[in-house]
Amino acid sequence: MIRLSGLKLPLDHPAEAMPAAICQRLGLEPHELRGHSLVRRGNDARRKAAIQLVYTLDVDVVDEVAVLDRFAADHEVRPTPDTAYRFVAHAPDAWRGKRPVVIGAGPCGLFAGLILAQMGFRPIILDRGKVVRERTRDTWALWRRAELNPDSNVQFGEGGAGTFSDGKLYCRVKDPRFLGRKVLEEFVAAGAPDDILWEAHPHIGTFRLVTMVESMRRQIEQLGGEYRWQHRVDDLVLERQGDGRQQLRGLVLQDGGVIETDHVILAVGHSARPTFEMLHDRGVHMEAKPFSIGVRIEHPQSWIDRARYGTCAGHPDLGAAAYSLAHHCANDRTVYSFCMCPGGRVVAAASEEGRVVTNGMSQYSRAEFNANSGLVVAIDPARDYPGGPLAGIAFQRHWETQAYLAGGSSYWAPGQTVGDFLAGRPSTSLGSVEPSYQPGVTPTDLSRCLPPFVIDAFREALPVFGRQLANYDHPDAVMTGVETRTSSPLRITRGKDFQSLNIAGLYPAGEGAGYAGGILSAAIDGIKVAEAAALAMVNDKV
Numbered sequence: 001m002i003r004l005s006g007l008k009l010p011l012d013h014p015a016e017a018m019p020a021a022i023c024q025r026l027g028l029e030p031h032e033l034r035g036h037s038l039v040r041r042g043n044d045a046r047r048k049a050a051i052q053l054v055y056t057l058d059v060d061v062v063d064e065v066a067v068l069d070r071f072a073a074d075h076e077v078r079p080t081p082d083t084a085y086r087f088v089a090h091a092p093d094a095w096r097g098k099r100p101v102v103i104g105a106g107p108c109g110l111f112a113g114l115i116l117a118q119m120g121f122r123p124i125i126l127d128r129g130k131v132v133r134e135r136t137r138d139t140w141a142l143w144r145r146a147e148l149n150p151d152s153n154v155q156f157g158e159g160g161a162g163t164f165s166d167g168k169l170y171c172r173v174k175d176p177r178f179l180g181r182k183v184l185e186e187f188v189a190a191g192a193p194d195d196i197l198w199e200a201h202p203h204i205g206t207f208r209l210v211t212m213v214e215s216m217r218r219q220i221e222q223l224g225g226e227y228r229w230q231h232r233v234d235d236l237v238l239e240r241q242g243d244g245r246q247q248l249r250g251l252v253l254q255d256g257g258v259i260e261t262d263h264v265i266l267a268v269g270h271s272a273r274p275t276f277e278m279l280h281d282r283g284v285h286m287e288a289k290p291f292s293i294g295v296r297i298e299h300p301q302s303w304i305d306r307a308r309y310g311t312c313a314g315h316p317d318l319g320a321a322a323y324s325l326a327h328h329c330a331n332d333r334t335v336y337s338f339c340m341c342p343g344g345r346v347v348a349a350a351s352e353e354g355r356v357v358t359n360g361m362s363q364y365s366r367a368e369f370n371a372n373s374g375l376v377v378a379i380d381p382a383r384d385y386p387g388g389p390l391a392g393i394a395f396q397r398h399w400e401t402q403a404y405l406a407g408g409s410s411y412w413a414p415g416q417t418v419g420d421f422l423a424g425r426p427s428t429s430l431g432s433v434e435p436s437y438q439p440g441v442t443p444t445d446l447s448r449c450l451p452p453f454v455i456d457a458f459r460e461a462l463p464v465f466g467r468q469l470a471n472y473d474h475p476d477a478v479m480t481g482v483e484t485r486t487s488s489p490l491r492i493t494r495g496k497d498f499q500s501l502n503i504a505g506l507y508p509a510g511e512g513a514g515y516a517g518g519i520l521s522a523a524i525d526g527i528k529v530a531e532a533a534a535l536a537m538v539n540d541k542v
């Protein structure tokens, strides 16, 4: 097969236009084209008056060699790659080693657990949170009654941070082994819509994510894996080795119980602060890492659709419009849009008492009234939170507490209209754009809960974004804060064998350890680390 990418056709093109376009692009006679299948569909909306659909296809032609020769210099015409996933190891039948343990049932832990189970290693998966349906109730309790459960919320529990999300499934990590394809295929097998396999910007939405993680749990259990909920790892059992490196021998749980194991995948996510503090006390090598801080900004989705698609706004092949914005400011700060959620809502994503945190989610339909996005500024340890690996956590906690206070100390979030913000005055009421954050938004002054350099950068960037996307800086657009959990504030250092630099048998993985940003890249990292642990177990270096 030949993989043909970048084939453009107008919106509403008839089906028969596709083979004709393929023949014209590849210089084929109609009889030389045997068939084609869809690999990817995106859109090019740079010219609103002539929006095009952009296709990647696998094409079956009579003389493949001749076509590939003819287009040897054309990067859009290539042999179809082999994207099949191949296991790197299998547990030997007689294998009776200690079971590997995965800490965290988020995308990283889920895929590490799945791959280990599919390889026959019968993993134990621990999570401090609850099974997804109970967790959903606890999360709604915060959103509806301002009752936070520090162990069961948007950050903690089955499915991890990504469960209450837009479920966007794309990332920029290099993926020469097409592990991302394995992830998407497993998601479809677990009930995700199959358009995630060919949409350029696939997303699943929250309710579907819930049933999917349940289905994947059943598969892992059928393969001999085991889940243990409300099991929080509070300490490590370590044994010093001759070479000075320590060897992990077990895990200590919050009730003092011990699980013996020599291989642990640490997939605890970016909000596992007490665990990071414990690991730091235990001398696990780690370093502070850059992340970003800001707010969530909301506009009516119709404004964004019109700004992006003009008269084609609402076209079924385009769906709710997304955007991506970035601006480098005079104060040498970069403001950019983060985790944009079309047709979604802003959610309370706190996991610690007395703190307020925002994030965004949407359903598969993306049919809610507002569009929302993180509007954030990149920060880094040397410049903004010097003081060691845990300094970023202290920085986050400080501003989350300020937001809690500015919101009225009730998990309501502080909010401000763009008009008041740009005019430098506190909001006393909100305008025509109704904020979606629950339990509620308190009109106030966001400069009370963000560093001054962030406020200055926003004041410069918003009018710039307003020129790029009509109405982006509309006075009634509303900002809700604070967005602090954009990625992990630290990295737990690992070697080429994916093990901690100084603790053998500990495999730092996913977003929390600083090796992923988002559902897909976390899942891909989970596969890689599970493979490394499997190879070590098979070779039984321990």
Ligand SMILES: Cc1cc2nc3c(=O)[nH]c(=O)nc-3n(C[C@H](O)[C@H](O)[C@H](O)COP(=O)(O)OP(=O)(O)OC[C@H]3O[C@@H](n4cnc5c(N)ncnc54)[C@H](O)[C@@H]3O)c2cc1C
Binding pocket: 103, 104, 105, 106, 107, 108, 109, 110, 126, 127, 128, 129, 154, 155, 156, 157, 158, 159, 160, 161, 162, 163, 164, 165, 166, 167, 168, 169, 170, 231, 232, 233, 234, 267, 268, 269, 270, 271, 272, 275, 339, 347, 349, 359, 360, 361, 509, 510, 511, 512, 516, 517, 518, 519, 520, 522
């Ligand atoms: C509201 C929201 C919306 C998002 N939307 C998107 C999106 O649309 N697309 C996207 O790509 N990304 C999105 N993200 C980011 C994405 O969710 C994360 O990047 C991803 O979940 C990271 O996966 P992970 O498995 O590394 O960690 P997590 O998903 O954070 O999972 C970590 C798990 O570890 C558990 N844990 C922590 N400490 C312990 C302990 N000591 N003992 C036992 N268990 C522990 C936690 O309970 C948690 O379940 C969103 C995040 C949030 C919060």
